[in-house]
Amino acid sequence: METPGSQSSLHRANLERVVRAVRLAGSLTQAEIARGTGLSAATVSNIVRELRDNGTVQVTPTSSGGRRARSVSLSGDAGIVVGVDFGHSHLRVAVGNLAHQVLAEQTEPIDVDASAAQGFDRAEQLVGQLIETTGIGADKVIGVGLGVPGPIDVATGVLGSTAILPGWGGINPREELSARLGMPVHVDNDANLGALGELVWGAGRGVKDLAYIKVASGVGAGLVINGQIYRGPGGTAGEIGHITLDESGPVCRCGNRGCLETFTAARYVLDLLRGSHGPDLTVPKMVRLARDGDPGCRRVVADVGRHVGMGVANLCNVLNPSRVVLGGELAEAGEVVLGPIRESVARYAIPSAARQLAVVPGALGARAEVLGALALVLSEMGDSTLLPDSAPTALAFS
Numbered sequence: 001m002e003t004p005g006s007q008s009s010l011h012r013a014n015l016e017r018v019v020r021a022v023r024l025a026g027s028l029t030q031a032e033i034a035r036g037t038g039l040s041a042a043t044v045s046n047i048v049r050e051l052r053d054n055g056t057v058q059v060t061p062t063s064s065g066g067r068r069a070r071s072v073s074l075s076g077d078a079g080i081v082v083g084v085d086f087g088h089s090h091l092r093v094a095v096g097n098l099a100h101q102v103l104a105e106q107t108e109p110i111d112v113d114a115s116a117a118q119g120f121d122r123a124e125q126l127v128g129q130l131i132e133t134t135g136i137g138a139d140k141v142i143g144v145g146l147g148v149p150g151p152i153d154v155a156t157g158v159l160g161s162t163a164i165l166p167g168w169g170g171i172n173p174r175e176e177l178s179a180r181l182g183m184p185v186h187v188d189n190d191a192n193l194g195a196l197g198e199l200v201w202g203a204g205r206g207v208k209d210l211a212y213i214k215v216a217s218g219v220g221a222g223l224v225i226n227g228q229i230y231r232g233p234g235g236t237a238g239e240i241g242h243i244t245l246d247e248s249g250p251v252c253r254c255g256n257r258g259c260l261e262t263f264t265a266a267r268y269v270l271d272l273l274r275g276s277h278g279p280d281l282t283v284p285k286m287v288r289l290a291r292d293g294d295p296g297c298r299r300v301v302a303d304v305g306r307h308v309g310m311g312v313a314n315l316c317n318v319l320n321p322s323r324v325v326l327g328g329e330l331a332e333a334g335e336v337v338l339g340p341i342r343e344s345v346a347r348y349a350i351p352s353a354a355r356q357l358a359v360v361p362g363a364l365g366a367r368a369e370v371l372g373a374l375a376l377v378l379s380e381m382g383d384s385t386l387l388p389d390s391a392p393t394a395l396a397f398s
Contacts, residue, residue: 016387024200026100030069048070076101079140080136081378082096083095085369094373094374100374116167124177159171192231197367197372198325208227211323212362215304216329242259243259244256250262260311270282272300277289301330302337306340313354314348316345323359
């Protein structure tokens with residue numbers, strides 16, 4: 001029997017510590033691994049050599065600070081993960097490996113609001129097709145990340161609001177997809193996954209405290225605190241769309257008046273322009289026209305930015321993030337929307353919090369959520385499954 005603190009258990013713990021650091025980052029130099037884990041450079045070098053020899057990691061030449069270095073990432077054939085992102089009008093699926101490389105990806109339009117069964121039918125088909133295109137067996141799938149456009153009740157796993165997806169009442173998305181695929185599924189809302197995607201691959205890399213704001217059919221925020229997604233005890237943290245801006249304003253789908261969502265969500269905003277721009281106006285078209293100088297679209301997009309900025313100011317005062325990443329289609333408007341957001345933050349946030357905040361557009365565009373779904377699996381999977389069975393089990397460390 002091993003005892004806690006024995007050499008074998010300590011060695012196993014160090015192996016898992018290095019694997020965890022690489023798994024979450026995608027790739028790291030050995031110096032970065034040493035800094036992140038607190039292990040000595042010599043210990044890291046020995047562990048990386050052992051992990052490379054047993055096929056857990058791959059090492060490639062790189063440079064860091066102008067000096068030669070070695071980049072360490074998980075082996076490309078150690079397993080694959082799947083991401084599924086349901087939007088109100090699209091389904092996007094991606095397959096990636098543990099080295100954070102996307103192997104296959106596909107998007108198609110779908111009316112997710114109409115029927116949960118139809119959405120899951122198509123997701124099941126698309127996942128199977130994409131795994132097949134990679135040439136990797138389904139037995140290599142470690143897990144599936146699933147994103148849905150609404151809050152997930154932590155206690156039940158059911159969508160927290162049927163007003164968001166009326167056709168999904170009583171559905172447990174994780175159980176439904178897991179039963180169809182025969183694979184473990186991890187589920188989260190789209191804003192949280194957007195935050196994860198930008199944190200791992202995009203505009204949030206290297207940042208420990210940020211908010212990812214997505215403005216679409218609703219308004220949500222994915223909150224990252226000390227490098228971890230914060231969901232709250234009920235799973236509804238980040239629902240900034242229901243901050244009250246005007247208690248005499250329009251009635252929101254939540255039943256309150258004047259929520260941020262009623263001033264920024266697509267169905268409210270587009271109605272302001274359809275009289276002058278026609279009934280077929282969409283958010284992407286509005287954003288494109290705003291960037292091209294259309295005065296009406298510029299005014300509406302700027303107004304949306306000012307209102308979103310008021311919600312961001314509230315986040316600044318409560319959580320004091322160092323970065324806000326704007327995602328979704330609205331982010332394509334660039335400074336037309338980002339400028340007014342910054343102006344509202346400067347006006348309504350505590351000055352010290354406003355000075356420390358950077359408001360930036362997302363780097364991943366419409367892919368943020370599906371890449372976040374891949375990152376969700378990578379963050380939830382255990383490290384011991386990547387190590388050889390002959391390695392001793394750690395008892396004293398987590």
